[in-house]
Each structure stands twice: as C-alpha cells, then as structure tokens.
Amino acid sequence: MKWSEISIHTTNEAVEPISNILHEAGASGVVIEDPLELVKERTDKFGEIYQLDPNDYPDEGVVVKAYLTVNSFLNETVDEIKESINNLVLYNIDIGKNNISISEVNEEEWATAWKKYYHPVKISERFTIVPTWEEYTPVHSDELIIELDPGMAFGTGTHPTTVMCIQALERTVKKGDKLVDVGTGSGVLSIAAAMLGAAHVAALDLDEVAVESARQNVTLNKVHDVVNVAQNNLLDGIESGVDIVVANILAEIILRFTNEAASVVKQNGYFITSGIIQQKKQDVKQAMIDAGFQIEEIIEMEDWVAIIGKRQ
Known part of the structure; x- marks a missing residue:
C-alpha cells in the first residue's frame, strides 16, 4: 500500500490542534519532530531509551508529520487540512512558518518511520508508558504500566498535556470513583x-x-470491565454524581462546557482540564471559577497548562 506523508513546519503552540486536524482527516500515524527533545535533560534511573539523531529535527519550530492513504480523494483531503490549519489563526493560535510538503512512502517505510520515535517513558512517579512492541521490565514493584499502540494516530501518551493530566489524576482519583474522560483519544487517561x-x-x-x-x-490493558468507551459529544446525556471529569482538549472547547461540567460533578468532586496554551490559561481558570470550581492547583509544563478545580 502507498502512503502520502504530509509534513507541516509549525510551532509548539499549534502541535495539538494540528494533530487533531490530521486525526480528523484520517491520518494513520503522526510523528512530532521537536528540537527541544535534543536538549532535554534525561535521567537513566527509569530505564528510558533515547537515541535521537539531530538530523531528524528542524533548527527551529516543530515539524508534524502524518500519513494518509493514497487515493483519488487525497488532493481534496490535503486542501481541507491546509484550510483548517490556516483557520487556526482565527483562534489566536500561532501557526509559525506553516510550510507544508507532501511526499510518498510505502507501508514498510512508514511503519519504521514513526516507531523509531516511540520508546518506554516514565511520565510520573507511578506510570510508565510502553509501546506494545517494546520489552520493558518494571523498575519498582508499585509501578503502573500502560501499554499503548498508537497505530490509529492518537499519540503516544507522552505529550505534556497528557502527562499533566495523569499526574492530576494521581492526586485526585480515589478507590471507587466514577469518572468521565471527555475527548478520550487513545484512552490513556481512562486507562x-x-x-x-x-x-x-x-x-x-x-x-x-x-x-x-x-x-x-x-x-x-485489561481494564475493559471498568472503562466503557462510547461515541459522544462532550457531556451530552451524562447524569450528575460524577466524582471527576477530565478533559484534555482545546481550551476553546473546554470553555463551551464548563458550566455543564459543574452540573455533572458532585460536590467536592474535580474538574481536570488540560490542552490549554499559556495565552488561554486565564480564560479557562476564570470560567471554572465562574462555574463554581475552586482552583486547587495549576500545573505547567513547557508551554502547556493543566488546571485542577474542586466543585464547591
């Protein structure tokens, strides 16, 4: 099978929304080439694997690559992707150079092209994300291993917004809780x-x-007896009495259902939001306060923000 690789040279700020655009366009894999990965301080105490080649990364900005099947509708799909990316400026999202290129690869090349970027990564005190094709031996007896196969193009679970959400869940989830994960993507937060x-x-x-x-x-991950996955628009049809609502999506979407989250979350329950760029932090924070949430904690990582609100 032939695949078309679409490469977008953009900014860190635009990575999440552009990735979402690519997913909705039917991308069958996403690679994010961020030069910051080359200078990050790494520790080896968790057994992480890093073999990064500087030649794979841009000098500045971020390159997002996705893979689309070559068919008679490809040109229309690419045009729609370009238009959607250009429209991000309407939400005050900096798309940077926005240089877009297209090339063709075969299926075997595509498989190795994105898998080489994905290795076991310990993202918190308890959780380690492990791709299904990697061997990994837990370092600690209480370590929690989440296996992910991102072949459906919904990420590796190691993006800062996901990491912050999982750290927030570690601080709030209690045994027996009822939780709603809005915009679940790969399902990693639910897992x-x-x-x-x-x-x-x-x-x-x-x-x-x-x-x-x-x-x-x-x-x-053998949690199908606890996690029910369903197609649903935000919190439509969800009844009140939920202990935690978590949403790792665009700030603009979070703002649409903050009041609804307040009606679903029970007293002293939590609303965890992420996917928020720094420029939108105050907007989301104020919306949560106006809806009746007390801000318990704001977590920041790189250019991203997560907010933990407690319903009063």
Missing part, C-alpha cells in the same frame, strides 16, 4: 484512572476512529 482504582470510567469521544482506538487500548 490510568482505572489503574488508580476508579470503579467506573466513561471514555467519550466524538470521533469514531478515536473510539475504536480507545477500545483497543482499553482491552490491551
């Missing part, structure tokens, strides 16, 4: 919540491809 002791997790996403990807990962 983490189940492993932390949640009794019931609703993993929701509007994208049917995400729903299938999440179901596969939930089954892979």
Whole structure:
C-alpha cells in the first residue's frame, strides 16, 4: 500500500490542534519532530531509551508529520487540512512558518518511520508508558504500566498535556470513583484512572476512529470491565454524581462546557482540564471559577497548562 506523508513546519503552540486536524482527516500515524527533545535533560534511573539523531529535527519550530492513504480523494483531503490549519489563526493560535510538503512512502517505510520515535517513558512517579512492541521490565514493584499502540494516530501518551493530566489524576482519583474522560483519544487517561482504582470510567469521544482506538487500548490493558468507551459529544446525556471529569482538549472547547461540567460533578468532586496554551490559561481558570470550581492547583509544563478545580 502507498502512503502520502504530509509534513507541516509549525510551532509548539499549534502541535495539538494540528494533530487533531490530521486525526480528523484520517491520518494513520503522526510523528512530532521537536528540537527541544535534543536538549532535554534525561535521567537513566527509569530505564528510558533515547537515541535521537539531530538530523531528524528542524533548527527551529516543530515539524508534524502524518500519513494518509493514497487515493483519488487525497488532493481534496490535503486542501481541507491546509484550510483548517490556516483557520487556526482565527483562534489566536500561532501557526509559525506553516510550510507544508507532501511526499510518498510505502507501508514498510512508514511503519519504521514513526516507531523509531516511540520508546518506554516514565511520565510520573507511578506510570510508565510502553509501546506494545517494546520489552520493558518494571523498575519498582508499585509501578503502573500502560501499554499503548498508537497505530490509529492518537499519540503516544507522552505529550505534556497528557502527562499533566495523569499526574492530576494521581492526586485526585480515589478507590471507587466514577469518572468521565471527555475527548478520550487513545484512552490513556481512562486507562490510568482505572489503574488508580476508579470503579467506573466513561471514555467519550466524538470521533469514531478515536473510539475504536480507545477500545483497543482499553482491552490491551485489561481494564475493559471498568472503562466503557462510547461515541459522544462532550457531556451530552451524562447524569450528575460524577466524582471527576477530565478533559484534555482545546481550551476553546473546554470553555463551551464548563458550566455543564459543574452540573455533572458532585460536590467536592474535580474538574481536570488540560490542552490549554499559556495565552488561554486565564480564560479557562476564570470560567471554572465562574462555574463554581475552586482552583486547587495549576500545573505547567513547557508551554502547556493543566488546571485542577474542586466543585464547591
């Protein structure tokens, strides 16, 4: 099978929304080439594997690559992707150079092109993300291993927004909790919540491809008895009495259902939000306060923000 590689030279700020655009366009794999990875301080106490080649990274900005099947609709799909990316400026998102190039690769080349970037990574005190094709031996007896197969293009679980959400879940999830994961993507947050002791997790996403990807990962991690994956628009139809709502999505979307989250989360429950760029931090924070949440903690990593709110 032939694949078309679309490469977008952009900014860190635009990585998340552009990745979402590519997913919605039917991308069958995403690679993020960020030169900051080359200068990050690494420790070897967790057994992480890093073999990065500087030639694979841009001198500045970030390159996002995705893979689309070559078919008669490819040109239209690429045009729609370009238009959607250009429209991000309407949300005050800096898209940088926005240089877009297209090349063709075969299936074997595509498989190795993105897998070489994905290795076991310890993202918190308890959790380590491990790709399904990697061998990994836990370092500690209480270490929690999440296996992910990102073949459906919903990420590796190691993006700062996901890492901050999992760290927030570690601080808030109690045994027996009922949780809703809005915009579940790969299902990694729902899987983490189940492993932390949640009794019931609703993993929701509007994208049917995400729903299938999440179901596969939930089954892979043997938490299908706790996590129910379903296609759903935000919190539509969700009844009140939820202990935690977590949403790792664009700030603009979070702002649309903050009041609804307040009606779903029970008293002293939590609303965890992430996927927020620095420029939108105050907007989301104020919306959560106005909806009745007390801000318990703001977590920041690189250019990203996560907020933990407690319903009063």
